[in-house]
Amino acid sequence: MSVLTEDQDVAAYAVAVRRSLVGLSQEQVDDLTDDLEADLADALADERRATHGQGLVAQFGTPEAYAAELRAAAGLPTADRPASRWERLFPDPVEQSQRMGRRMLGWLRSQAWWPSTESFLVALRPVWWVLRAWLVLQVATAFVLGPQRMGLRVGGLAEWVVLGGLVVASVQWGRGAWFQSRSTRWLPVLTNVVAVVAILPVLATMSSRATQAEDVYRAWASGAFNGGTQTVYEDRPVDGVVVDGIQVSNLFVYDAQGNPLQDVQVYDDRGRPVRTTFDNGYDQFWFPESTEPWSFVPAADADGRSRWNVYPLRGAPTAQFEHDDDGSPVLQVGVSASTPPWPFAKAPALAGRGTVPAAPGDGAVSASGEPSTGTSTGTSTGTSPTPSGALSGPTAGPTP
Amino acid sequence: MDTTQLLKGVLDLAVLAVVADEDGYGYDVVRRLRNAGIEEVGDASVYGTLRRLYSSGALTSYVVPSDEGPHRKYYGINAQGRAMLEAQRKDWQEFAGTMARLLGTETVR
Numbered sequence: 004m005s006v007l008t009e010d011q012d013v014a015a016y017a018v019a020v021r022r023s024l025v026g027l028s029q030e031q032v033d034d035l036t037d038d039l040e041a042d043l044a045d046a047l048a049d050e051r052r053a054t055h056g057q058g059l060v061a062q063f064g065t066p067e068a069y070a071a072e073l074r075a076a077a078g079l080p081t082a083d084r085p086a087s088r089w090e091r092l093f094p095d096p097v098e099q100s101q102r103m104g105r106r107m108l109g110w111l112r113s114q115a116w117w118p119s120t121e122s123f124l125v126a127l128r129p130v131w132w133v134l135r136a137w138l139v140l141q142v143a144t145a146f147v148l149g150p151q152r153m154g155l156r157v158g159g160l161a162e163w164v165v166l167g168g169l170v171v172a173s174v175q176w177g178r179g180a181w182f183q184s185r186s187t188r189w190l191p192v193l194t195n196v197v198a199v200v201a202i203l204p205v206l207a208t209m210s211s212r213a214t215q216a217e218d219v220y221r222a223w224a225s226g227a228f229n230g231g232t233q234t235v236y237e238d239r240p241v242d243g244v245v246v247d248g249i250q251v252s253n254l255f256v257y258d259a260q261g262n263p264l265q266d267v268q269v270y271d272d273r274g275r276p277v278r279t280t281f282d283n284g285y286d287q288f289w290f291p292e293s294t295e296p297w298s299f300v301p302a303a304d305a306d307g308r309s310r311w312n313v314y315p316l317r318g319a320p321t322a323q324f325e326h327d328d329d330g331s332p333v334l335q336v337g338v339s340a341s342t343p344p345w346p347f348a349k350a351p352a353l354a355g356r357g358t359v360p361a362a363p364g365d366g367a368v369s370a371s372g373e374p375s376t377g378t379s380t381g382t383s384t385g386t387s388p389t390p391s392g393a394l395s396g397p398t399a400g401p402t403p
Numbered sequence: 404m405d406t407t408q409l410l411k412g413v414l415d416l417a418v419l420a421v422v423a424d425e426d427g428y429g430y431d432v433v434r435r436l437r438n439a440g441i442e443e444v445g446d447a448s449v450y451g452t453l454r455r456l457y458s459s460g461a462l463t464s465y466v467v468p469s470d471e472g473p474h475r476k477y478y479g480i481n482a483q484g485r486a487m488l489e490a491q492r493k494d495w496q497e498f499a500g501t502m503a504r505l506l507g508t509e510t511v512r
Contacts, residue, residue, distance in 0.1 A: 034454060035450070035451070035454055038428065038450075038473075039450075041428075041429070041473040041475065042430040045429075045430035046433070046446055049430075049434065051437070052437075063445070063446060069445075070447075072447035072451065073448075073450055073451045075448075076414070076447065076448040076451025076452045076454075077454040077455045078451075078458075
């Protein structure tokens with residue numbers, strides 16, 4: 004080491020030591036360090052030192068440690084520098100929590116039950132290291148891809164690779180193997196803080212998806228993760244009428260000749276009215292090629308009760324509704340309910356009952372006289388499509 | 404046994420003894436301590452101790468200008484320091500004797 008660089012090193016080291024003596028007055032710092040350069044140079048030049056020939060940090064430790072030692076030996080307050088007025092008014096939250104943590108730990112360590120608990124917790128630390136990596140992955144996912152992409156399930160090779168890397172980094176830091184230098188030490192500390200802060204939000208998100216986890220299991224059971232399609236099993240059949248997995252808002256009925264029928268009451272095999280809507284007219288429905296949403300009105304029977312199983316449901320664009328005193332939607336005065344556009348003006352005519360020509364002898368189907376029109380409808384209870392006879396019950400016009 | 408911990412308690416005494424022997428500046432005191440066999444003490448601890456003893460009035464201090472190198476701050480012992488040294492020396496010898504008896508050795512004294 005040349006004399007010149009040695010001088011520079013000494014000067015830099017002395018500057019770092021002085022900078023580390025925070026919280027002392029300039030006078031105190033000067034008093035503590037006025038011979039610092041000379042003393043350091045003497046020490047470096049001393050050939051009888053056991054550590055002669057090594058660098059400054061190797062001989063004296065880090066400037067921070069040197070400053071702390073100097074300060075402690077001089078009997079000056081060490082870590083807890085006197086607080087300024089500003090700091091008394093607005094205490095540094097990090098410092099406050101550190102102090103509180105130290106006090107807490109001191110109290111805990113004075114408890115008889117603590118040592119065994121502590122050793123238990125220390126044994127659990129690797130769990131936290133892994134959990135920490137997973138939390139960071141979740142937070143990163145939420146930030147980069149959006150919160151919807153967070154999930155208990157680690158999906159995809161990329162996510163596994165990232166998680167693996169995070170776990171390695173986290174565990175290595177936990178074991179004290181990585182991120183120990185001053186320049187990188189802040190990174191895991193920051194990550195730790197983020198992970199601790201993120202615990203509650205992430206767990207809250209996860210618990211709100213506890214039900215989804217069930218779906219995930221079902222999806223897995225149905226082979227969706229292996230590239231298959233996902234089959235969703237519902238515990239309860241969806242209310243209403245479903246065709247091809249899509250809920251139906253209205254039914255259109257044609258007679259045997261294929262002529263459209265108005266005001267057809269539909270019941271299932273147990274006499275229950277077959278309804279497509281359950282909101283008593285509040286909801287809005289879109290039809291194919293409609294430009295505005297529609298709402299429906301019920302039919303009224305002879306007793307004045309509303310009947311929602313009379314098809315096609317009649318209604319009007321939602322804009323033409325107003326709300327009565329009860330808040331129920333009613334049609335505005337002067338507007339009458341009309342039938343939404345029919346899918347076709349005329350359906351194919353039937354050739355005859357029970358003698359469908361092309362149908363092979365399929366008892367179950369032929370018994371119900373399945374119409375061969377394109378408007379096959381299935382009801383919620385799985386009953387056969389409605390017979391297309393010219394039923395006309397006690398119908399009533401739609402009430403305004 | 405980690406003698407660093409032991410030294411902390413008696414570093415004042417050691418530094419006083421060295422300075423009482425002859426006035427000295429920072430690293431000079433360190434070197435003399437080392438020569439006396441006290442190796443484990445850090446330089447900074449010695450400098451801090453010198454500063455503290457000076458502040459408490461046990462040492463005097465004066466700057467010696469130098470033609471080649473930097474000016475040096477020398478420390479010397481005063482009456483108060485000598486009194487402190489004597490008291491601590493006595494305490495130490497009693498304590499060392501007690502420890503020696505306790506440990507079953509009679510090498511001290």
